[in-house]
Amino acid sequence: MTDNLFELFRSRFPADRSRTFIEVPGGRAVSYGDLEAMSARYAHALAAAGVRPGDRVAVQVDKSAEAVVLYLACLRAGAVLLPLNTAYQAGELEYFLSDASPAAVVCQPHRLAELEGLAVAAGITACVMTLGATGDGTLPERAGGLAETFTTAPRGGDDMAAILYSSGTTGRPKGAMMSHANLGSNALTLHALWGFAPDDVLLHCLPIFHTHGLFVAINCVLLNGSAMIFCPKFDAEQAIGLLKRATVFMGVPTFYTRFLTSPNLTPEACSHMRLFISGSAPLLEETFNAFREKTGFTILERYGMTEGGMFTSNPLVGDRRAGTVGFPLPDVQLRITGEEGQVLPRGEVGIIEVKGPNIFKGYWNMPEKTKAEFTGDGFFKSGDVGVIDERGYVSIVGRAKDLIISGGYNVYPKEVEDFIDRLAGVVESAVIGMPHPDFGEAGLAVVVAEKGAALTAEGVIDALKGRLANYKVPKQAVVVAELPRNAMGKVQKNVLRDSYAEMWKASLQ
Structure with missing residues (x-):
C-alpha cells in the first residue's frame, strides 16, 4: 500500500476514462485516459533522465495541460515538484537551483540556454529540457513512444511531494516542504467542505506555480474526477463568457474587481454557477458587497498560505461574512496568541497559529528556521495577525511579517x-x-x-x-x-x- 498522492487521485478518476479532464478554450481537450497515459510517459522520461524518488524537479513553464501532466508525472515517479514563477529572473533562479539541487529542470523553450548556464553557475548537474516546443531535447519528445503504463513509486505520507519557495523577511527565500499527506488531507477536506459534485466544472484562470492554482484548484478537480476549463491567463471578458459552462470559480480579489468593471457581469451570466471562491489576498468588503449586488452571488472567502494550503473557510451553507475568512477547517486547530505565546480569548487580537495534517514538514535546508516557526506543542506561527469573534469567525487584521x-x-x-x-x-x-x-x-x-x-x-x-x-x-x-x-x-x-x-x-x- 502506498500513500503516493497520485494513487489517491487515480482512485477518484471516472470509470469512463474518455471523460474530459482539461479543456483549453480554442485548444484540444485532455481526457482522464489521456492524463493517465501521458503522465506515465512523462514519468518514464523523467526516470530515463536520471530522476529518482526523492529527487527535485524544478519546473518553470507556461500554464498548459502538459504542465499539469508533468505535475502528476512527478508524483508518479516519486519526485519532488519545485514549481517556479515564470516571472523569476536569473538572480532568483540561480538561488533556487543551488539551494534545491534538482536532478532535472523543465523550462520555457526561450530560456533553455539561460537555465543550462544557471545550472552550471549553481554547481549542479541537472538534465535541463523544455516542455513547449519540438526537438529531441524536449520532455514530450523524450516521452514519445514510451510505455503508457507506469508503476507508481511507493511513497510514505511524510515523504515530500513538493517544495514551494516563498521569500523571507530576511531576504533569503525559503522552501516549504509539502508531503503527500499534507496535500492529500487538505484536498480531501476542501473537496468535501465546498460540496463538489460529479457534474461540477471548474473555471480555472489562476497561475499554477503556487498553492492556490496548483493544489487548491487542480487537486479538488482531480478528487472529483470532473472537468475544468483551463484558461492560460485571466481575461475578465473571456471568463464571464465561460461562466455559463462552469459551476465553480476560484480567483484572487483582483479578478473580482475586474469582473465588476464589466457591463457583461449580470445575474444571467452567472446563472449556471454554483460557487465563487476568493483567496490569496484580503477581499475588500466593498468588493464583497458589490459582487453580491450585481450578481446575486455571495463570494466564499477562505484563508491559507504556502506552508499548509487552506486553514479556514467561510461556510458553503450558512452566513458568509464580509471581512472574515470563516471558520477553521474541520481538521485544523487555530488559535490566537499574545506576545508571550499565551492563548488569547475570543475578541482579542494576536498572532494566528495553526496545527493540522496539512501543515508542512518544515523549510528545506533550514532546520533552525523550521524550529523557530513552530511552538513546543506543534503549532505553526503564521505571522498573520487575526482575531476570532464571538461566533467563531476568523478575521485577518494585519501581517506581522511586513508582507x-x-x-x-x-x-x-x-x-x-x-x-x-x-x-x-x-x-x-x-x-x-x-x-x-x-x-x-x-x-x-x-x-x-x-x-x-x-x-x-x-x-x-x-x-x-x-x-x-x-x-x-x-x-x-x-x-x-x-x-x-x-x-x-x-x-x-x-x-x-x-x-x-x-x-x-x-x-x-
Missing part, C-alpha cells in the same frame, strides 16, 4: 530592498505596501541616495525590471535624504505610509 500581497502574489519587502541596496548610488531603502484599486496593494520604494549620486526614482524602477519578477517591482519610487527611525534605530514604515499617502493617491488618479 505585501499584490494581485494575490506575496512580496516580501526585504527581498526587494536587498536588490535596491545593491544599486549604484544607493545608501539604503525601505519598501512599503500601499493600497491599490486593482492589485489590492502595490509597492512604494523610498530610497536614500549617496551624496552627489545622480539617482532618480525612474532609474531605480528601471534598474529593478529584469532583475526581479514584475509583480515584485515597486509601482513607484521616491529618493530622499534619510529614512525616519525610532529611538532604537528601526525604520518607521508607518511614518512612510502616512507621509506618502497623498502622493500615492494622486498618482493613481
Whole structure:
C-alpha cells in the first residue's frame, strides 16, 4: 500500500476514462485516459533522465495541460515538484537551483540556454529540457513512444511531494516542504467542505506555480474526477463568457474587481454557477458587497498560505461574512496568541497559529528556521495577525511579517530592498505596501541616495525590471535624504505610509 498522492487521485478518476479532464478554450481537450497515459510517459522520461524518488524537479513553464501532466508525472515517479514563477529572473533562479539541487529542470523553450548556464553557475548537474516546443531535447519528445503504463513509486505520507519557495523577511527565500499527506488531507477536506459534485466544472484562470492554482484548484478537480476549463491567463471578458459552462470559480480579489468593471457581469451570466471562491489576498468588503449586488452571488472567502494550503473557510451553507475568512477547517486547530505565546480569548487580537495534517514538514535546508516557526506543542506561527469573534469567525487584521500581497502574489519587502541596496548610488531603502484599486496593494520604494549620486526614482524602477519578477517591482519610487527611525534605530514604515499617502493617491488618479 502506498500513500503516493497520485494513487489517491487515480482512485477518484471516472470509470469512463474518455471523460474530459482539461479543456483549453480554442485548444484540444485532455481526457482522464489521456492524463493517465501521458503522465506515465512523462514519468518514464523523467526516470530515463536520471530522476529518482526523492529527487527535485524544478519546473518553470507556461500554464498548459502538459504542465499539469508533468505535475502528476512527478508524483508518479516519486519526485519532488519545485514549481517556479515564470516571472523569476536569473538572480532568483540561480538561488533556487543551488539551494534545491534538482536532478532535472523543465523550462520555457526561450530560456533553455539561460537555465543550462544557471545550472552550471549553481554547481549542479541537472538534465535541463523544455516542455513547449519540438526537438529531441524536449520532455514530450523524450516521452514519445514510451510505455503508457507506469508503476507508481511507493511513497510514505511524510515523504515530500513538493517544495514551494516563498521569500523571507530576511531576504533569503525559503522552501516549504509539502508531503503527500499534507496535500492529500487538505484536498480531501476542501473537496468535501465546498460540496463538489460529479457534474461540477471548474473555471480555472489562476497561475499554477503556487498553492492556490496548483493544489487548491487542480487537486479538488482531480478528487472529483470532473472537468475544468483551463484558461492560460485571466481575461475578465473571456471568463464571464465561460461562466455559463462552469459551476465553480476560484480567483484572487483582483479578478473580482475586474469582473465588476464589466457591463457583461449580470445575474444571467452567472446563472449556471454554483460557487465563487476568493483567496490569496484580503477581499475588500466593498468588493464583497458589490459582487453580491450585481450578481446575486455571495463570494466564499477562505484563508491559507504556502506552508499548509487552506486553514479556514467561510461556510458553503450558512452566513458568509464580509471581512472574515470563516471558520477553521474541520481538521485544523487555530488559535490566537499574545506576545508571550499565551492563548488569547475570543475578541482579542494576536498572532494566528495553526496545527493540522496539512501543515508542512518544515523549510528545506533550514532546520533552525523550521524550529523557530513552530511552538513546543506543534503549532505553526503564521505571522498573520487575526482575531476570532464571538461566533467563531476568523478575521485577518494585519501581517506581522511586513508582507505585501499584490494581485494575490506575496512580496516580501526585504527581498526587494536587498536588490535596491545593491544599486549604484544607493545608501539604503525601505519598501512599503500601499493600497491599490486593482492589485489590492502595490509597492512604494523610498530610497536614500549617496551624496552627489545622480539617482532618480525612474532609474531605480528601471534598474529593478529584469532583475526581479514584475509583480515584485515597486509601482513607484521616491529618493530622499534619510529614512525616519525610532529611538532604537528601526525604520518607521508607518511614518512612510502616512507621509506618502497623498502622493500615492494622486498618482493613481
